[in-house]
Amino acid sequence: MLSDILPTGFEIGVRYGKVEPGDVVAVVGAGPVGLSAMMTAGLYGASRVIALDVDSNRLDQAMGFGATDSVNSGDSDWAEQVKAKTDGLGVDVAIEAVGLPATFEACTQIVRPGGSVANVGVHGASVELRLQDLWIKDIAITMGLVSASTTPMLLKLVTQHKLDVEKFATHRFDFDGFLEAYETFEAAAETKALKVTIHR
Template sequence: MPQQVQGVIAPGKNEPVRVETITIPDPGPGEAVVKVQACGVCHTDLHYKQGGINDDFPFLLGHEAAGVVEAVGNGVTDVEPGDFVILNWRAVCGRCRACLRGRPWYCFDTHNARQKMTLADSGAALSPALGIGAFAEKTLVAAGQCTKVDPAVSPAVAGLLGCGVMAGIGAAINTGQVGRGDSVAVIGCGGVGNAAVVGAHLAGAARIIAVDIDDRKLETARKMGATHTVNSRTSDPVEAIRELTRGFGADVVIEAVGRPETYEQAFYARDLAGTVVLVGVPTPDMKLELPLLDVFGRGGALKSSWYGDCLPSRDFPMLIDLHQQGRIDLGAFVTETIGLGDVEKAFARMHEGDVLRSVVML
């Protein structure tokens, strides 16, 4: 039977979020109902609230989640009730041209649950954030959005791999292909940027330069593995990165802000034949202008990182294992734990730069 649970709704553009009763249908073919245990508050959720993604209100927010599978629909074989899973927003199809070429992390036909969750009082269909909607006691997803991991790990830690931490680590390891001895610069040291610092450190980078306008974030980046920091409010970041790399620029520059001006800094702060990775998410109105001769003359690669170019079935269990071995500290990203009713306050703290991640515990 359909269930009624509590969830956090964004009712309209820039309106305060609120906790509402929502209806979760029984899982249909290829779907799963997951009892959510923890869900991180990501900047993408704030984008949804502000109308920066689309205007398909009302939204059921939340997507960085971990929990336990409660029920599955017909045809589901990869997960079963009782499995501890991390939710992902790129369930690969296995049939598109990217998947058939052996590049499923680029899947062009990722999918979500077919059925809609609804508001209990009006029956209005909800748009789940990134196809997940996990600021809720339970949520309905495509079974392919569930990735089994070791249940011994804390749900608060595991859920963060569902978006921001995976995006940052993957931007360094998968997209940027940082190697041993490389120099890396990371522009923007929020949750994703600091995860990129962790990824660069894990990959064996010799020099990791963290760039931000907030000294608090730079101090956190040092704790995460940055060898040098640059406050771009008081120093020219391009000149500073070049000075720290013998005048050449970094081998890989990861832009984790998503703005034209910081992307331009990343472009000119890389070495010849170096790589720029854009993992910060721009808004639809933003434009970039670069001299085409400079694009040609500097060579190298300009890449966008989709979800850290991750394959959840491969990367989530691996990173959980590394965390349990003490090789990466995913718990360092959890600044505070909160309840469903505290999401609006968490957005305010995010705006002020006070947190890496607030995590809703259910």
């Protein structure tokens, strides 16, 4: 958790997104990295964290990771629901944590003028950047690869029980259950798995 997902969500999402005290943050994608961004957004004083996903189970889980609100992005009026939770202008910081063109586009739709879009997801396909619509909104778009330079600080917060990373490990297996662990993770939508751990 501390070698990858937590520093990725924090460094590339929260820090690059320049979350400030009082900000409203939307995280598009409630997988482990998105949940890490939700968990750490409070470190920088986010007043509200809106989780977006198409999986209702992941949205339920997000409420235990720092989200204050959730929106099913499969709903036809998802963008209006997000804007209704702000003052109608959109969120201060939109964090993309999936890596799909549609989720990046979603972030650009819900960010307020003067806000930030922090792209965390790894994209395997080209993304359309609608500069003709975005330039006048004066938004910043950031992205990057995690350096894990914040891991020592995050580790201190974990040891002080300020960040509960144990929640990510939803299923535990010993070495005899190796194949079952893979099957559980492969069927995460049915098993409600976030991360599986294998131990001796």
